[in-house]
Amino acid sequence: MTTPSTATVRTGIRPISVGRRVKDRVVQVLICLAFVLALIPLASVLWMVVKNGMQRFDLEFLTHSMRNIGARDVGGGAYHAIIGTLQQVLLASLIAVPIGLLTAIYLVEYGNGGRLARTIGFFVDVMTGVPSVVSGLFVLAFWILVLGMPFSGFAGALALSILMMPVVVRSAEEMLRLVPRELREASYALGVPKWRTVVKVVLPTAFTGIATGVMLAVARVAGETAPLLLTVFFTDSINNDPFNGPQMGLPLYVFDQAGRPTDAAIDRAWSGALTLILIVMLLNLVARLIGWWRSPARKGS
Amino acid sequence: MVAVAREEGVLGTMAKQIEVSDLDAYYGSHKAIEGITMTIEPRSVTAFIGPSGCGKSTFLRTLNRMHEVIPGARVEGKVRLEDQDLYGPDVDPVSVRRTIGMVFQRPNPFPTMSIFDNVAAGLRLNGRVSRSELDGVVETSLKGANLWNEVKDRLNKPGAGLSGGQQQRLCIARAIAVRPEVLLMDEPCSALDPISTLAIEDLIAQLKKDYTIVIVTHNMQQAARVSDRTAFFNLAAQGRPGKLIEMDDTSKIFTNPAEKATEDYITGRFG
Amino acid sequence: MTGAESTPEVEPLQYGSAGAPESGSALREPPGELDRGETGGPAMRRAARRRAVGIGGARGDGPFRFAATAAGAVLLAIMAAIGAFLVVKAVPALRANTTNFLTELTWQPNATEPVFGIGALAFGTVLSSFLALVIATPVAVGVALFISHYAPRRLASALGYVVDLLAAVPSVVYGLWGIAFLVPFMLEPSRFLNRYLGWIPLFGGDQVVGRSMLTAALVLAIMILPIIAAISREVFLQVPKAQEEAALALGATRWEMIRMSVLPFGRPGVISAAMLGLGRAMGETIAVALIFPATFTVTFQVLGPNGNSIAANIANGFGEATETGRGALIASGLVLFLITLLVNMGARLVIARRKEYARAAA
Numbered sequence: 066m067t068t069p070s071t072a073t074v075r076t077g078i079r080p081i082s083v084g085r086r087v088k089d090r091v092v093q094v095l096i097c098l099a100f101v102l103a104l105i106p107l108a109s110v111l112w113m114v115v116k117n118g119m120q121r122f123d124l125e126f127l128t129h130s131m132r133n134i135g136a137r138d139v140g141g142g143a144y145h146a147i148i149g150t151l152q153q154v155l156l157a158s159l160i161a162v163p164i165g166l167l168t169a170i171y172l173v174e175y176g177n178g179g180r181l182a183r184t185i186g187f188f189v190d191v192m193t194g195v196p197s198v199v200s201g202l203f204v205l206a207f208w209i210l211v212l213g214m215p216f217s218g219f220a221g222a223l224a225l226s227i228l229m230m231p232v233v234v235r236s237a238e239e240m241l242r243l244v245p246r247e248l249r250e251a252s253y254a255l256g257v258p259k260w261r262t263v264v265k266v267v268l269p270t271a272f273t274g275i276a277t278g279v280m281l282a283v284a285r286v287a288g289e290t291a292p293l294l295l296t297v298f299f300t301d302s303i304n305n306d307p308f309n310g311p312q313m314g315l316p317l318y319v320f321d322q323a324g325r326p327t328d329a330a331i332d333r334a335w336s337g338a339l340t341l342i343l344i345v346m347l348l349n350l351v352a353r354l355i356g357w358w359r360s361p362a363r364k365g366s
Numbered sequence: 367m368v369a370v371a372r373e374e375g376v377l378g379t380m381a382k383q384i385e386v387s388d389l390d391a392y393y394g395s396h397k398a399i400e401g402i403t404m405t406i407e408p409r410s411v412t413a414f415i416g417p418s419g420c421g422k423s424t425f426l427r428t429l430n431r432m433h434e435v436i437p438g439a440r441v442e443g444k445v446r447l448e449d450q451d452l453y454g455p456d457v458d459p460v461s462v463r464r465t466i467g468m469v470f471q472r473p474n475p476f477p478t479m480s481i482f483d484n485v486a487a488g489l490r491l492n493g494r495v496s497r498s499e500l501d502g503v504v505e506t507s508l509k510g511a512n513l514w515n516e517v518k519d520r521l522n523k524p525g526a527g528l529s530g531g532q533q534q535r536l537c538i539a540r541a542i543a544v545r546p547e548v549l550l551m552d553e554p555c556s557a558l559d560p561i562s563t564l565a566i567e568d569l570i571a572q573l574k575k576d577y578t579i580v581i582v583t584h585n586m587q588q589a590a591r592v593s594d595r596t597a598f599f600n601l602a603a604q605g606r607p608g609k610l611i612e613m614d615d616t617s618k619i620f621t622n623p624a625e626k627a628t629e630d631y632i633t634g635r636f637g
Numbered sequence: 638m639t640g641a642e643s644t645p646e647v648e649p650l651q652y653g654s655a656g657a658p659e660s661g662s663a664l665r666e667p668p669g670e671l672d673r674g675e676t677g678g679p680a681m682r683r684a685a686r687r688r689a690v691g692i693g694g695a696r697g698d699g700p701f702r703f704a705a706t707a708a709g710a711v712l713l714a715i716m717a718a719i720g721a722f723l724v725v726k727a728v729p730a731l732r733a734n735t736t737n738f739l740t741e742l743t744w745q746p747n748a749t750e751p752v753f754g755i756g757a758l759a760f761g762t763v764l765s766s767f768l769a770l771v772i773a774t775p776v777a778v779g780v781a782l783f784i785s786h787y788a789p790r791r792l793a794s795a796l797g798y799v800v801d802l803l804a805a806v807p808s809v810v811y812g813l814w815g816i817a818f819l820v821p822f823m824l825e826p827s828r829f830l831n832r833y834l835g836w837i838p839l840f841g842g843d844q845v846v847g848r849s850m851l852t853a854a855l856v857l858a859i860m861i862l863p864i865i866a867a868i869s870r871e872v873f874l875q876v877p878k879a880q881e882e883a884a885l886a887l888g889a890t891r892w893e894m895i896r897m898s899v900l901p902f903g904r905p906g907v908i909s910a911a912m913l914g915l916g917r918a919m920g921e922t923i924a925v926a927l928i929f930p931a932t933f934t935v936t937f938q939v940l941g942p943n944g945n946s947i948a949a950n951i952a953n954g955f956g957e958a959t960e961t962g963r964g965a966l967i968a969s970g971l972v973l974f975l976i977t978l979l980v981n982m983g984a985r986l987v988i989a990r991r992k993e994y995a996r997a998a999a
């Protein structure tokens with residue numbers, strides 16, 4: 066047996082073996098490396114987008130469309146795509162936020178963990194996994210092919226809203242659940258009906274958190290390309306009417322230009338990518354700022 | 367045979383005296399305990415008593431460097447195990463914890479491991495151990511923790527399936543399987559029913575033959591029953607650091623304490 | 638319906654205004670009105686009212702409740718409608734198809750004799766996603782552990798945010814980066830793999846190019862890394878302190894503690910995170926549409942000029958699709974929808990099981 070020898074060797078603190086210590090160190094290094102490894106593509110993407118995007122990131126780019134720009138011409142811009150993206154995202158939010166918010170209210174305030182609530186909760190989760198191209202195909206099949214509507218910014222907004230909804234539901238639900246129970250009960254105690262309590266007490270308390278979630282959802286769909294491809298189609302011209310005729314979207318613009326064979330088009334693609342990233346990062350930043358602005362208040366109360 | 371050999375080899379060397387001098391412990395900028403100096407005798411049971419929040423757990427955790435695993439927590443002062451400073455510059459906290467075992471307030475067996483694996487977990491850390499040796503140690507430790515008869519037929523079942531009292535004894539078995547010099551117990555019975563509590567108290571009385579045992583308890587009778595020495599902690603006011611008020615033989619503390627505060631606390635509880 | 642039970646509601650409104658003149662503001666400014674001091678009325682009356690409201694609801698609650706429930710139902714209806722309308726538009730094209738949709742490898746739905754099948758596309762989708770998963774999961778788990786157990790606490794949330802930024806980059810930008818940077822960049826490493834590890838079938842083959850299955854899988858891996866890392870991180874942060882301390886108190890090093898406590902607890906969460914990542918990778922469209930050479934071959938040689946996926950094929954083929962062509966793309970989209978649905982439902986069920994497991998273990 067090994068026991069007698071260890072018993073005599075043992076004096077006070079027994080150090081651990083070198084092998085164990087080395088293993089611990091090696092794993093530590095590997096884990097730090099994993100983190101660095103994950104940041105390399107992020108740094109590379111951002112660097113290339115900024116470097117290449119700056120070449121054409123000028124006033125003409127931001128104020129002109131691609132109308133009358135020939136296949137080999139330099140110049141042209143993404144104005145029509147920027148307008149399109151803003152309109153589509155706004156419309157998508159107008160559809161997704163009310164439905165998403167009401168669903169979250171149902172899940173938190175009325176569902177009581179019943180069968181319907183659990184089913185909805187489950188499918189909200191599943192819905193977050195619906196590929197964006199599938200939501201585009203659905204709107205194509207339903208709105209354009211079956212109902213015979215034209216390609217339009219609104220069709221794109223429909224597809225985007227399907228992608229937004231589950232994100233809005235989940236973030237709003239989480240925020241609503243954070244509202245302290247006592248606050249609701251205090252309101253009920255005053256005899257305020259439940260729906261007024263929700264509208265006047267619960268929602269205002271959770272407002273900033275919900276706004277953060279909505280901004281993040283908007284940021285997510287603003288960069289989606291595939292659904293637009295199938296529902297908004299392409300155009301090189303400005304179309305200010307989101308309900309009629311093909312529009313452009315910024316992601317679509319990047320995809321379109323990246324597929325063209327000239328250097329001028331590739332430059333425009335990078336500038337479009339830069340614009341898109343700026344918009345998405347701005348939305349993210351606003352979301353974080355709302356969240357940050359709200360956190361001291363939460364600590365205070 | 368394995369068991370016998372172990373016990374013989376062990377008796378002479380296990381159990382060490384601990385000397386603490388002028389120890390402060392912090393959580394971030396909050397000083398939780400201050401200026402603690404005491405000697406903990408080998409092969410005896412030392413009980414820590416005192417009101418909630420006075421820093422008993424904190425102090426106990428400084429004795430095996432578990433305190434510093436909490437983010438922002440740190441310790442000032444000296445803790446000596448015989449002649450070694452636990453907080454010395456070249457001392458690895460992992461070795462300290464391997465040498466000084468700990469049992470927590472709530473039983474915390476590894477939920478995904480079987481009873482056997484729970485007890486063997488600490489041994490397996492120290493490199494390859496033969497299956498027969500492992501079997502021997504697991505059996506000895508479970509017997510040492512008075513749990514063997516109850517679980518010997520289901521060693522491969524999950525540890526989480528045991529009752530609370532059994533889980534706590536499993537945790538004790540797990541702690542003594544690595545043959546520590548000292549065993550720290552933080553209110554080991556507070557989550558248990560009276561019968562399990564008695565079982566653990568009996569166990570402590572047996573274990574003190576081999577180990578230096580330090581136990582935090584809220585229960586005066588328990589301190590009086592199981593311990594040889596008792597230390598009373600208190601804090602001057604809420605938010606102030608906890609201090610050691612007095613430490614003496616248990617019989618003296620409970621019959622004739624030197625400090626008024628100790629007497630108030632003890633009689634308050636008893637009355 | 639609820640109106641009949643709502644009688645107690647009238648009195649409390651007066652109660653709110655009993656002492657204070659601003660009876661109207663009782664409802665306009667609820668947070669102020671809900672101040673502890675003011676609500677400190679007789680406890681019995683409060684309890685009685687709470688019960689009344691809790692059981693019966695109150696006037697005006699009906700429509701609101703209906704709207705909330707309807708919104709939830711709309712979500713369910715959308716999920717059902719996605720399946721239904723894809724089927725409706727896919728069926729005519731599938732009828733027109735002259736071969737077996739499930740086994741055919743080529744894709745010529747625009748021909749007068751439409752011939753198209755999902756075989757090669759489904760193969761490419763599954764292969765590229767699995768490669769991406771195999772590449773991304775270890776790194777993501779490492780990232781998650783770094784943030785949850787290695788990085789200083791104060792930095793943890795900021796570092797998590799940085800990793801989340803990876804997810805904020807639009808996929809079309811990854812596609813652009815992929816063709817402009819990664820495709821040329823991958824040529825040398827691919828040649829290296831082919832030369833020295835060519836005996837592994839995956840890296841074999843005579844032709845090595847940058848626009849390969851491997852490059853696309855790498856882009857996919859980058860794109861799904863944040864979601865796997867984020868979920869794993871959350872799960873690792875939820876590991877009960879008691880379990881971590883149990884390991885540490887036995888004299889475990891940090892890594893041993895992670896192996897004994899963190900990974901066993903987190904395993905189901907990591908598995909479902911990986912499945913969610915798999916679903917993402919399968920549905921990812923634009924980035925791979927730009928990188929894949931859009932072939933219809935079935936081969937495991939990931940360094941060669943092969944590769945396509947259902948989603949990429951939809952993006953690339955939609956522009957010139959005829960009526961049947963669109964139907965065929967919709968049919969392929971239906972297959973994609975069903976696959977991702979299964980993967981996602983599987984992942985969610987694992988998570989649901991995990992919750993129960995965690996509760997049982999607590």
Ligand SMILES: Nc1ncnc2c1ncn2[C@@H]1O[C@H](COP(=O)(O)OP(=O)(O)O)[C@@H](O)[C@H]1O
Pocket residue numbers: 393396398416417418419420421422423424425436
């Ligand atoms: N993890 C922690 N972080 C910050 N402060 C803590 C922590 N644990 C304990 N404390 C503080 O340290 C003091 C002593 O606590 P503790 O040692 O748990 O007391 P006891 O075990 O005697 O009840 C208390 O004021 C408590 O608030």
Ligand SMILES: [Mg+2]
Pocket residue numbers: 422423424
């Ligand atoms: Mg305590």
